[in-house]
Amino acid sequence: MIEFYTAQTPNGRKVALMLEELAIPYNQHNIDLGKQEQKSADFIARNPNGKIPVIVDTDGSYEHKTTVFESGAILYYLAEKHQAFFGHSLEEKAHVMQWLMFQMSAIGPIFGNYHYGKHTLKPENPGFIERFEKEALRLLGVMEIQLEKNHYLAGETYTIADIATYPWLINFIKSKPEWFESKPSVLRWAQTVGARPAVKKVIP
Template identity: 40%
Template sequence: MTSQTTPIELHYWPTPNGWKISIMLEELGVPYEVKYVNIGKGEQFEPAFLAISPNNRMPAIVDPDGPDGAPISVFESGAILQYLGRKFGRFYPADERSRVEVEQWLFWQMGGLGPMAGQAHHFRIYAPETIPYAIDRYTNECNRLYGVMNRRLADRDYLAGDYSIADIASFGWTRSHERQGQDLNDFPNLKRWFDAMQSRPAVMRGVELGQEHRRNLAGDKEASKVLFGQTAR
């Protein structure tokens, strides 16, 4: 197993995507240093951050002990989880069949659960006007995705069998289930998984990181302009 002597830089804000990496680093028990990126104030557009995360989104990491001994930066939460899993040989199996199992559910979260839940949050909480069709569309899609997880977890403890980066990726978005109009009591297998995730000390340390910075941005017009008014310019 690879050891880490120099802290990994975590460029972070306490959101479901940010939690993926703080949880992973806590689970690994490796040294890391937090660099807060206040997304409500537009710090994600600063040149120094764009140099490591050109999509102007956090999280991102800089690992001073890269694969060839030189620093490496990684953006996109799923790619970061894969990188850390490969480097430290944990929560991301080396066996190809097992790895594919994990990757299916990691990409399911990246392409489905995260974006759909994010849209549900937006139209249910942050949108400046109530749009019933959009609220129903994304609330219902979250409900469908929760049903997919519930069926998957009927005969296993975790999404890919053993605890993995797929579970780490999915937890933060299900933690916000009430904001998506979902009741975990409607999904008993998912609720069992959710409770098991919350019982892991490293998971809770990960989601508690930087909670003093987290606030409800609903109604904050300036923050909304920064977060939701972005164009190519």
């Protein structure tokens, strides 16, 4: 059984998508970020960094519980354990991992900082917003080139790279449609991923 500690953020939704795609049993524990529950001693014992998501696999290796934090590491763990959404050869896995890392190192931080600058940072800093908007648009251009040639980010197969990226982009597709006017391949990809039953369940 998977004990899943999460909140309604893109990183939390990544793992929720993976669990639903795998169709494995799990218990979801909602963490109230506003009340700083992720900083409690109980939570810190699971993730020293005090952030969601975290999973505890009660059926881990050698009959021990396995705790995993950081959303990318969780996706990797579940993909390896269940041999799903990750490819089979070392070359295939490396290709998936590079696009997973693209989300972790680029899409997440850049889009997250843009959202922070636009909706949270006070007083508003136009230069900060402009910087991250410019880089967000560049990253969408990288995705567009990749998706012009491939159905999914890592090739012709749906993988953890897509599972990681979709929750970060879907709200921007809705709130910033002008960013995607010249990105038909990204929109086609998002529509394809969004039509999956597991995705519809997690992100209606």
